[in-house]
Amino acid sequence: MGVGEGAAKGSDSFRIVKRPSMNSGVTGVTMALVLDHADFEQLQIHRRAGCTAVVAIHSTALGPAHGGIRRSGYPDLAAAIADALRLGEAMTMKCALAEVAAGGGKAVILDHPDLDRRQAYRLVGEAVAQLGGRFFTGPDVGTTADDLREVAAVTPHVAIGDGEDDLAGATAEGVLASLRALAVRLGLADLRGLRIAVQGTGAVGGRLCALLAAAGARLLVADRDEALAARVARACGAEVVPADAIVTAACDLLAPCALGGVLDGAAVAALRCRGVCGAANNVLADEAAGLLLHRRGIPMVPDFVASAGALIVGATRNLTGRPPAPGRVAAIGETAGAILDRSRAEDRPPRQVALALAQERLAAGR
Numbered sequence: 001m002g003v004g005e006g007a008a009k010g011s012d013s014f015r016i017v018k019r020p021s022m023n024s025g026v027t028g029v030t031m032a033l034v035l036d037h038a039d040f041e042q043l044q045i046h047r048r049a050g051c052t053a054v055v056a057i058h059s060t061a062l063g064p065a066h067g068g069i070r071r072s073g074y075p076d077l078a079a080a081i082a083d084a085l086r087l088g089e090a091m092t093m094k095c096a097l098a099e100v101a102a103g104g105g106k107a108v109i110l111d112h113p114d115l116d117r118r119q120a121y122r123l124v125g126e127a128v129a130q131l132g133g134r135f136f137t138g139p140d141v142g143t144t145a146d147d148l149r150e151v152a153a154v155t156p157h158v159a160i161g162d163g164e165d166d167l168a169g170a171t172a173e174g175v176l177a178s179l180r181a182l183a184v185r186l187g188l189a190d191l192r193g194l195r196i197a198v199q200g201t202g203a204v205g206g207r208l209c210a211l212l213a214a215a216g217a218r219l220l221v222a223d224r225d226e227a228l229a230a231r232v233a234r235a236c237g238a239e240v241v242p243a244d245a246i247v248t249a250a251c252d253l254l255a256p257c258a259l260g261g262v263l264d265g266a267a268v269a270a271l272r273c274r275g276v277c278g279a280a281n282n283v284l285a286d287e288a289a290g291l292l293l294h295r296r297g298i299p300m301v302p303d304f305v306a307s308a309g310a311l312i313v314g315a316t317r318n319l320t321g322r323p324p325a326p327g328r329v330a331a332i333g334e335t336a337g338a339i340l341d342r343s344r345a346e347d348r349p350p351r352q353v354a355l356a357l358a359q360e361r362l363a364a365g366r
C-alpha cells in the first residue's frame, strides 16, 4: 500500500503502513515518529480545513479493529499519534483478554479553539467508511452521541452508545464479577458484608453501587459531584466519603470508577484496602506503582480486564448484530481469577500477567 492511498475524499491524507515484512511508505515529517513506535498495522493522518485526525489500527489478528474516537487538545501531531498508537494497542489487549473476535484501533482528533467539530467528525467518519469494516469506532473521551451521529451519517461502522444496550451496565456487571473473583482469592467467600469503597458514582460507578448493595456489600462512595454521590448513597444505603479521602479509606476492596492515574506511588503506599478492582482506565499511574502494589501484597484486577463489559456487548453487536450470550459478560470474572492465580504463582504483577496472556492469545489467534 502506498502513500495517500485511500485518503478520505477531498482531504489531504497520508497513509503509513508498517508490517515486519513490508517497507514503510510515507511522506511528510511523520515517518521518524511512526517508525519509532511499536509494531502496528496501519496509521492514517487526515487533514482537511483546519481539522487533523489520526486513525490507528494496531491489530486485526483476531478480527476487525475496535476503538473509540478521542478528541483532545494535543500539543502537536506527534503527541496525537503516540496517544492513538498507545490506546489502539491497549484495545488489542482488551479484546484478546475478553475473548472477543476483534482487534485494537483508535481514532483521535486534535482539538483546538477554532476546530469545526462537525467537519472533524465527518472526516473521521469518511476515514472509517473507507476502511470498509476493518475498523469499528464509537465513544471515548471528548466525544458525545451528537458527534457520533456525524460519523454515523457517513459510515455504519460506528456505535453511538445510546441504543438498547446498556453499555455502562455491562461494564458494571464485569467489574462486579471481577470483584467477586478478587474476594475469593483473598479468602473471602462472598461480597456480603465486605466494606467496598467506590470512587466515582457516574454511569459505571453508580450502577456498580446498585449491584454491590444488592449483593449485601457495605459501601463507601465518593464523587467530585457531591450531589451525585449523595443521591447514589441514599439509593444504596452507602456512606459518603470526601472525594480526596476515598482512595485511602480503610476498606476490604477499592473500586476506582472515576479517572485514570489515581494510583501513583504515594497513593499506593497509603492504601488501606486488601484488593483493587474498578472500571477506570489506566488506574495505575505507571509501572512502578503496579510493582509497589504487588510488593505490598495487594492484588489488583487490571482495569482493561475488569472493564471489558461494554466492549463485549458493543463488539458482539457489531460483529453479529445480536447481544452477547447470557453469562458472557459475567465470564470476565473467570479471566480475572485466572490472572490473579497466575500472578500469585509466578510472583508477577497482575498487569504483566494479563499482557502476557493477551500476547499468548494473539499468537494463538494468528
Ligand code: NAD
Pocket: 167, 168, 169, 171, 199, 200, 201, 202, 203, 204, 205, 222, 223, 224, 225, 228, 243, 244, 257, 258, 259, 260, 279, 280, 281, 307, 308, 310
Ligand atoms: P462518568 O463520567 O459517567 O463517571 C465518572 C465519575 O467520576 C463522574 O461522576 C465524576 O464526577 C467522577 N470523578 C472524577 N474525578 C473524580 C475524583 N477525583 N474523585 C471522585 N470522583 C471523581 O464515567 P463512566 O462512564 O462511569 O466511566 C468511569 C471510568 O470507567 C472512566 O475511567 C471510563 O474511561 C472507564 N470505563 C467506562 C466504560 C463505560 O462503559 N462507560 C467502559 C470501560 C471503561
